[in-house]
Amino acid sequence: MSRVAPDVIYALFTVFSITYGTQKLGFERSEVLTAILVGSACQLGLIPLAGAVSDRINRRLVYGVAAVGGVAWSAIFFLVIGGGSLPLLILGVVVGLAFHSFMYGPQAAFVTEQFSVRLRSTGSSLAYTIAGVFGGAMAPLIFVYLLDRTDSWVPIAGYIVIVGAVTLVGLALGRNPDPTEDEHYVLLGQEREKATRAAESEV
Template sequence: MGGQSTVSKTSNARRVMYRAYAASATGTALEWYDFAIYSVAAALVFPEVFFPNSDPTAGTLLAFSTYAVGYISRPVGGFVFGRLGDVIGRKHLLVVTLIIIGATTFLIGLLPGYATLGIAAPIALVVLRFAQGVAVGGEWGGAVLLSSEYGNPKRRGLLASAAQVGTPIGNLMANGVLALLAVVLTDEQFTSWGWRVAFLLSAVLVGFGLWIRMKLEDTPVFQALSESGERPEAPVAEVFGTERRALVAGILTRICPDITFALFSVFSITYGVQKLGFSRSEVLVAVMVGSAAQIVFTPAAGALSDRVNRRLMFGVATGGAFVWSIAFFVIVQDGSLLLMIVGVVGGLAFHSLMYGPQAAFISEQFSVRLRATGSSLVFSLSGIVGGALAPLIFTYLFTRTGSWDLIPVYIGIAAACTITGLAIGRNPDREEESHYSPLEREPEGFAGRVEAFE
């Protein structure tokens, strides 16, 4: 009977661990669906709807500027929600961030354009985009810990990749909806009202995400911290005061992945339509195929990083992303859709090899009691120098020179930053892990906790 009870408890623990993985991946996918449809709309629709008095290039730059606002506002979410993740728990902050981003996205779908509101329209768009960025800035750190703190730290690469795989899932859903609308509607209908449908659908998706997250209690690791009285009172001050090296290492390592993602999922759309002559639906198909491949590549890369040195694998993938950024522009010049798909898929594959192990690597840089704050600050602060400026810089380099030659140079600088971050980072502290890990510290207690909220 005792053996059967132990097996049952272990089975329950695994089921809740899988549920936590699904909650992290699903919730983050919904967040990134909302964020990604804004990114695509900024490239295809917003220059005409919200900035109609500008020439096409200036309109694109202005639209990407509002895209950047979503990154610039992330540190607000990192400071506020990251801190709450270490003080009141991971689950509560994830529910709040999901509600915020769902509400702002829905309102963007209802927002009248420049023709109706004049200058108030782009101002309102910036305000809503700012709120979106705040929510995303607080989401990531908590989502990483939600999945990874329910399992064995030796499998953190795979478990933490739940938050990472949500990005391509959300990107795939967003591009799929927009591509479908672009196919079934005329250009005039799509620009006039069709793009709004994708934004309004967020209400349904967010409701589903909240249902999943509300079914979980907080992580066993956070419960252990609470019981031991080791929760920090001022986690932001502690991170900046005692773990600055971890913060710098994490920020630097995110730069190349963020910029690579912006190149192949955002700027490739603009480049494909304006320079290579593809239709918007054709380029969206390329991004969709790449995003679908990432759903497999990202967790596989996370799992592989559990078996090899995580930093070394990350570094090799960073070098590969730089080389592929050159290969991409070479192979797409003849206007072949097949080669465009190959180029985007290859670029997002290298992004996955960096992105899969990234969440585990960043969370391991910080002590357990400061991980929500530290991880959230890394995610939000790195976005300002990485993903926020990337589409703007890509567009500027391309329009200023009329060539793609300088874009790989930009990727090379980003790769050098990431490799520097990996060099100053640390490997996991297994002694600290064993002290807090629910599976290594008190398996029976963990199973009991799991059974309590089955």
């Protein structure tokens, strides 16, 4: 659940913005791609920064604040770019992808922390795959469908509010990391290794 909003918001600013910008606002495709390139370049620094911040502050808090900001900015974005200004388009995409960065940066750690060490690989892999299908994979199709049916960005913003709420529920239901669980697993592994070496020495 927590992965849905980041995927949908990313699809908005990197995929659907091309369709909306060129077909509805008259931007050249190269102009929209330039805005996406600038926003993506900023993410190269922002995603590691977000991960580092989430290591020092409650991970769910950083993720949740970014989710709320990303949802709110998604609506503001359509208002900002409505005048057809390229600098505002670039600004809108950069800010949108900045909010995405502060969800994506903590995401891997948050998802893996939801599973015990024994189930971590399988659980996190399934979570990523399922959320990717219902989030980022379907979002561009839903955006285009809503735009074709209503000729307005308002239903799209409403859809993003819904997925944002889903993500916040997922964050609320998630658990905080338990370092003792990892430490116990490491100690158990060390004990098994010692036992194996002792058995090998007796042979």
